[in-house]
Amino acid sequence: MSKTLENDFPDPNKPPHGENARSGTQSIERVVLMLRIVASRGRAGMRIGEITATSGLPQSTCFRMLHRLEIEGLVARDPRTRKFYLGPLLHELGLLARPRYRLSELCDAALQKLAEVTQDTIYLSERSGLEAVCTHRALGDYPIKSLALDVGIRRPLGVGAGGLAILCALPPEEAESIIDTNAPKYEKYGFITAAYLREAIKVGREKGYAFLDSVVTPGTAAIGIAFPPDNPIAALSVAAISGRLESHRRDEVARLMRPQIRAICDAMSKSAFAAEM
Numbered sequence: 001m002s003k004t005l006e007n008d009f010p011d012p013n014k015p016p017h018g019e020n021a022r023s024g025t026q027s028i029e030r031v032v033l034m035l036r037i038v039a040s041r042g043r044a045g046m047r048i049g050e051i052t053a054t055s056g057l058p059q060s061t062c063f064r065m066l067h068r069l070e071i072e073g074l075v076a077r078d079p080r081t082r083k084f085y086l087g088p089l090l091h092e093l094g095l096l097a098r099p100r101y102r103l104s105e106l107c108d109a110a111l112q113k114l115a116e117v118t119q120d121t122i123y124l125s126e127r128s129g130l131e132a133v134c135t136h137r138a139l140g141d142y143p144i145k146s147l148a149l150d151v152g153i154r155r156p157l158g159v160g161a162g163g164l165a166i167l168c169a170l171p172p173e174e175a176e177s178i179i180d181t182n183a184p185k186y187e188k189y190g191f192i193t194a195a196y197l198r199e200a201i202k203v204g205r206e207k208g209y210a211f212l213d214s215v216v217t218p219g220t221a222a223i224g225i226a227f228p229p230d231n232p233i234a235a236l237s238v239a240a241i242s243g244r245l246e247s248h249r250r251d252e253v254a255r256l257m258r259p260q261i262r263a264i265c266d267a268m269s270k271s272a273f274a275a276e277m
Contacts, residue, residue, distance in 0.1 A: 051066070
């Protein structure tokens with residue numbers, strides 16, 4: 001390696017020091033924040049004013065960062081609508097990421113089966129830190145569909161039946177810590193509050209499934225169950241218009257979900273085992 005190239009990279013054996021280290025860390029945090037904010041709208045995109053309001057950073061700072069991210073291919077801006085979207089480089093990098101198994105692929109058969117037997121909309125939500133990301137969905141044949149989520153949308157854990165189900169399945173101390181951290185974000189989502197979630201989690205643990213009705217999206221209800229039981233990293237949820245998930249049908253839908261979730265857990269175990277061989 002040439003001397004020039006060697007000088008382009010920090011020595012990994014020397015920890016960063018002082019103000020430069022703090023500044024560099026803050027810059028990385030802000031880049032990740034920008035990408036998460038843009039991703040929160042899925043494929044709908046966001047304008048600079050919305051990004052500024054969500055981030056709490058000055059508009060000039062947001063604009064400079066987004067401009068640089070656009071140059072690097074991490075975000076893209078529509079010249080007509082002036083909205084920002086996730087860029088092509090993220091897709092290209094994602095193609096190189098090789099998880100031991102792709103959960104959406106393992107869950108596809110279960111989602112399709114549940115969509116067939118319930119006729120409603122089925123979502124797969126995967127935990128990502130303090131958030132849940134919709135990574136797959138299947139549509140049933142019922143003529144009025146619940147399409148509250150697009151694939152790629154991420155929301156704080158607790159917003160939506162899938163995220164709520166994950167909180168229900170986590171140890172109480174961890175769930176409480178997540179609620180406390182996310183509390184300022186919940187006010188943007190309908191009637192969600194920390195107090196509401198604590199009560200919903202209590203009921204969900206008793207029932208064995210999470211349930212929300214017209215809290216985030218008026219007229220839409222959903223039930224969710226997290227998996228695997230010992231390490232909830234994801235959840236399936238069944239969403240429909242509120243009239244299709246009244247009390248007498250919720251237990252029946254949960255009963256239909258459980259064998260499909262067991263099948264997913266079995267497939268996860270086999271896939272993980274095969275990856276280790």
